[in-house]
Amino acid sequence: MFYRPEDGHGLPENPFNAIVTPRPIAWISTRGPDGSQNLAPYSFFNAVAYTPPQVMFATTGRKHDRDGTKDTLANIRNTGVFAVNVVEYAMREAMNLTSGTWDRDVDEAELAGIDRAECETIDCPRAAGAPATLECRxxxxxxxxxxxxxxxxxxxxxxxxxxxxxxxxxxxxxxYQPLTRLGYRDFARITEMFEMKRPGE
Known part of the structure; x- marks a missing residue:
């Protein structure tokens, strides 16, 4: 099957969502200028450079109570900082709960029962129990x-x-079994790995 995205695919659900997989999930925590806190997952996410270490994430929608975007990006625009929390399989239900389109005054971490801690290099909360957290400017x-x-x-x-x-x-x-996004409503966890050396190593 071949299709041009501009013409549509004719399938029940968009296959593009399931082709670029698995995708890591950035569980991003932010704080607004008014002190409000937000926690939301993004699967259009990855590391993009080693030195200095850098990451990216994409947001692809907007909320009725934000100016053309979502709470996460609105907070980042105002504060210039964010924390990327790694999601493990054991946190899957909590992560999924925070993916809802909640009003801007809803604290998703509190809603999902996620303990927070303060970051060290930025003024931002993080998920205290996450396997890893990247503090980002x-x-x-x-x-x-x-x-x-x-x-x-x-x-x-x-x-x-x-x-x-x-x-x-x-x-x-x-x-800790990282949780990854596949497509549609499908997720997977990493339970094993193997090592391969590059030619010449």
């Missing part, structure tokens, strides 16, 4: 074609790693 926001499509880039200024996720001096994802 906004570097730029890029507007993409289409309504409300925007990408935020951030430089990582601090990294938290949960002690039980370290083995033999390495951050070991099999110790």
């Amino acid at each position: 906004l570097t730029q926001i890029v507007e993409l074609p289409g309504p409300a499509n925007q990408v935020a880039f951030g430089e990582v200024t601090g990294i938290h790693q949960r002690d039980d996720c370290l083995r033999n001096g390495r951050f070991d994802v099999t110790l």
Whole structure:
């Protein structure tokens, strides 16, 4: 089957959502200038550079009570900082609960029973029990074609790693089973890994 996205696919659900998979999930926590706090998952997310370490995430919608975007990006625009919390399989239900389109005054972390702690390098809350958290300072926001499509880039200024996720001096994802987004309503967890050396190593 071949189709042009502009012409439609004729299927019950959009296959593009399931083709680029698995995608890591950024569970992003922010604080608004008024002190309100927000926690929401984004699966258009990845690391984009090593030195300095940098990440990106895209938001693709808007809320009725925000100016052309969602709570997360609105807070980041105002404060210039955000925290990316890694989602483990054990947190799947809490993460899913925070994905709802809640009003801007709803504290999703409180709603989902997630304990918070303060970040070290930025003025922002983080999910205290997450396997890892990346503290980020906004570097730029890029507007993409289409309504409300925007990408935020951030430089990582601090990294938290949960002690039980370290083995033999390495951050070991099999110790906590990262949750990944597949497509539609499908998710997966990573339970095993293997190592491959590049040619010449």
